[in-house]
Amino acid sequence: MKILANNIRKDIVNMIFEAGSGHLGGSLSLVEFLTALYFEKLKHDPDNPDWQERDRVILSKGHAAPVLYSVLARAGYFPVKHLLSLRKLNSDLEGHPNIKTPGIEVGTGSLGQGLSIGCGLALSFKKKMMSNITYVIMGDGELQEGQNWEAAMFAGNNNLNNLVAFVDWNDLQIDGKVSEVNGIEPLEAKWKAFNWNTRVIDGHNIDEIIKTLNSGADSVKPLVIIGKTIKGKGISFMEDKAEWHGKPLNKELYIKAMEQLEIEI
Amino acid sequence: MKFDTGQSIEKIATRFGYSEALIRLLDQNKDILVLDADLAKSTTTSLVQDRYPDHFVDVGIAEQNLVGIAAGISLNGTTPFISTYAAFLAGRAFDQIRTTVCYSNLNVKFAGMHTGITVGEDGPTHQMLEDIALMRVLPNMTILNPCDYNEAVKATLAADNLKGPVYIRFVRESTEVFTKKNDRFVVGEANELLKGKDLTFISSGPILYKALQAAEELINEGYSIRVLNFHTIKPLDNDAIIKAAMETKGILVIDEHQIYGGLGTAVSEVIAMNNLDVLYKLIAVEDRFLTSGKPEELLNMTGFTKENIKRIAKEMITQKKSGT
Numbered sequence: 326m327k328i329l330a331n332n333i334r335k336d337i338v339n340m341i342f343e344a345g346s347g348h349l350g351g352s353l354s355l356v357e358f359l360t361a362l363y364f365e366k367l368k369h370d371p372d373n374p375d376w377q378e379r380d381r382v383i384l385s386k387g388h389a390a391p392v393l394y395s396v397l398a399r400a401g402y403f404p405v406k407h408l409l410s411l412r413k414l415n416s417d418l419e420g421h422p423n424i425k426t427p428g429i430e431v432g433t434g435s436l437g438q439g440l441s442i443g444c445g446l447a448l449s450f451k452k453k454m455m456s457n458i459t460y461v462i463m464g465d466g467e468l469q470e471g472q473n474w475e476a477a478m479f480a481g482n483n484n485l486n487n488l489v490a491f492v493d494w495n496d497l498q499i500d501g502k503v504s505e506v507n508g509i510e511p512l513e514a515k516w517k518a519f520n521w522n523t524r525v526i527d528g529h530n531i532d533e534i535i536k537t538l539n540s541g542a543d544s545v546k547p548l549v550i551i552g553k554t555i556k557g558k559g560i561s562f563m564e565d566k567a568e569w570h571g572k573p574l575n576k577e578l579y580i581k582a583m584e585q586l587e588i589e590i
Numbered sequence: 591m592k593f594d595t596g597q598s599i600e601k602i603a604t605r606f607g608y609s610e611a612l613i614r615l616l617d618q619n620k621d622i623l624v625l626d627a628d629l630a631k632s633t634t635t636s637l638v639q640d641r642y643p644d645h646f647v648d649v650g651i652a653e654q655n656l657v658g659i660a661a662g663i664s665l666n667g668t669t670p671f672i673s674t675y676a677a678f679l680a681g682r683a684f685d686q687i688r689t690t691v692c693y694s695n696l697n698v699k700f701a702g703m704h705t706g707i708t709v710g711e712d713g714p715t716h717q718m719l720e721d722i723a724l725m726r727v728l729p730n731m732t733i734l735n736p737c738d739y740n741e742a743v744k745a746t747l748a749a750d751n752l753k754g755p756v757y758i759r760f761v762r763e764s765t766e767v768f769t770k771k772n773d774r775f776v777v778g779e780a781n782e783l784l785k786g787k788d789l790t791f792i793s794s795g796p797i798l799y800k801a802l803q804a805a806e807e808l809i810n811e812g813y814s815i816r817v818l819n820f821h822t823i824k825p826l827d828n829d830a831i832i833k834a835a836m837e838t839k840g841i842l843v844i845d846e847h848q849i850y851g852g853l854g855t856a857v858s859e860v861i862a863m864n865n866l867d868v869l870y871k872l873i874a875v876e877d878r879f880l881t882s883g884k885p886e887e888l889l890n891m892t893g894f895t896k897e898n899i900k901r902i903a904k905e906m907i908t909q910k911k912s913g914t
Contacts (some may be wrong), residue, residue, distance in 0.1 A: 445662020475655035
C-alpha cells in the first residue's frame with residue numbers, strides 16, 4: 326500500500342510536469358486517504374463504473390483532480406499512461422473533475438459544493454433503502470465557504486449516517502495559512518455542534534485511516550474524519566509551502582522531486 | 591383563433607399549476623422528489639407535501655444547499671423538482687446551478703417563483719427581473735415561461751419529460767387563464783395565438799395576456815396583428831422570429847424582465863445574426879430597480895399596459911409605412 330501511495334505521488338508529479346500546470350500541494354496531501362479509501366474500503370467496480378450498488382466519492386476540493394485521476398487509473402478505470410493527457414485539449418482529464426472521466430460522479434471545482442451533493446445522494450440512498458455509502462473529500466480552506474455549513478446542518482438533522490466527510494487539514498490555502506487567512510478552528514467542535522461524529526487522525530497514516538473508515542457506521546450521525554496532513558507531502562521542498570498550491574515544476578525541480586520519491590521505496 | 595379577453599375570465603396564479611402537475615406525476619408513480627426552501631406555502635408545494643409527505647423535503651432557508659442536494663438526488667436516478675423565490679434561486683444559487691448542475695448536465699428541475707414586477711409590495715429585493723438573463727447563458731439549460739395556469743401545468747409536465755436542467759418561471763398573482771387545456775405545447779416551438787401581417791407581438795409569461803388584449807383592440811380598429819407565445823425562451827424558436835420579421839416587418843417584444851438579457855434581447859440576437867430587415871422595439875424594465883407598490887401601479891409605471899402597447903404598436907406601423 327505504501328508502494329502504491331508512492332507510485333501515485335510519482336504519477337501526480339509526472340502529470341503536472343507534463344501538463345505544465347496543476348495543483349501539486351493539495352493533491353499530495355490526499356494521497357494516503359484516497360489510496361486507503363479506494364483500495365481497502367470502497368465498494369466499487371472499475372469495469373462497471375455505473376454499478377448501482379457502488380459507493381460514491383465526491384471530490385469537493387476539485388483542484389486535487391490529479392490524485393483522484395491517478396487513483397482511478399491505478400484502480401483500473403483507465404490506463405495509467407492516459408494520465409499524461411492531463412489538462413490537454415479534448416482530454417477527459419480536465420483541470421478539475423468532470424463526468425466524462427470513468428469513475429467521476431459529478432463535476433466539481435467551485436469550492437464548497439460537494440458536501441451538499443453528498444447530502445442529496447445520502448438522502449436518496451435512504452429514501453430508496455439502498456446501503457451505498459457516500460464519501461465527500463473536502464479541503465480545510467474550503468470550509469470557509471458557507472454552503473458547507475448549510476450542508477453540515479442538513480446532514481446532522483437528517484441523521485445521514487451513510488455520509489462520510491474527509492477534511493484534508495493541511496492548514497494551507499493559496500493566500501497563506503488557513504489559521505491566518507480566516508481560521509476554521511475549533512474545527513472538531515464545529516462539526517460536533519452540527520451533530521456529527523468526529524475523528525481526528527493522522528491523514529498520512531494508512532493503517533489509521535483504514536481503521537477509522539471501518540469504525541464509521543455505528544451511529545445515527547454522519548461521520549467526519551479530520552485528517553491532519555502536510556500540503557506537498559513527500560517532496561521536501563514543497564512540504565508545508567503555500568506557494569506549491571498551484572505552481573508548476575521546472576525541469577530541475579521535477580528531477581529533484583522524482584529522485585526523492587525514488588529513495589522513498 | 592379567438593380569445594376570451596373579457597371580465598368573466600377565470601384567474602389562477604401559475605404557481606398552482608406547478609404543484610398540480612407534481613401531484614399528477616406522483617399519482618402516476620413517477621420517481622420524483624419535491625424540495626423547497628422554507629417557502630412551501632408560497633410556492634404551493636405544501637399541497638404536494640400534504641398529499642405525498644414522503645416525496646417532499648424542506649431544506650430550510652439554504653438555497654445553495656437546496657441546489658446541491660437536488661444535484662445529489664439526481665445522481666441516484668430520481669428527478670428533483672426544487673422551488674423557491676426566483677431571486678434566491680437563479681440569483682443566490684447561480685454558481686451551484688452553473689457549476690454543479692449545468693456543467694454535469696444533471697436532471698434537476700428549477701421552479702423560480704414570484705418572478706417579475708407583480709410581486710409588487712415586497713419591493714425590488716423580491717421582484718426578480720434578471721432570472722431569464724442569468725439562466726439563458728448557461729449551457730444545457732432549458733427555460734420555460736408559462737403564460738397561465740394551464741400552460742404552467744404543461745410546462746412542469748414537459749420538464750419531467752426532458753433530460754437535463756430546466757428552469758420554469760412562475761408568478762405569485764392570480765392571472766387570467768386564457769389558453770385551453772388541450773392547446774398544443776411543444777418545448778422550443780412558439781404558439782401563434784393570432785395571425786396577422788402588420789406587426790408581430792412576441793411575449794411570454796402572464797404579461798402576454800396584456801399583449802393579447804392590446805392586439806384584439808387593434809384588430810377591432812382595423813389593424814392586423816400577429817401574436818406569438820414564446821413559452822420556451824431556450825431553446826428559442828428562431829424560425830418563428832425569422833418568419834415574423836419577413837412577413838410582418840415589425841416585431842414588438844413585451845417582456846416582464848430587465849431590458850438586458852431577457853426574451854427581448856434573445857429576439858434581437860436572432861434579428862442581428864440573421865441580418866433581418868425588421869423594425870424592432872422592446873417593452874421591458876429600463877435597467878433599474880423599481881419600488882414597492884401595487885402590481886397594477888408598477889405595471890402602469892413601467893409601461894406594461896394595453897394602452898402603451900397599442901400606442902407603440904401604432905407608432906411602429908406608421909414608421910414602417912413611412913419608411914417604405
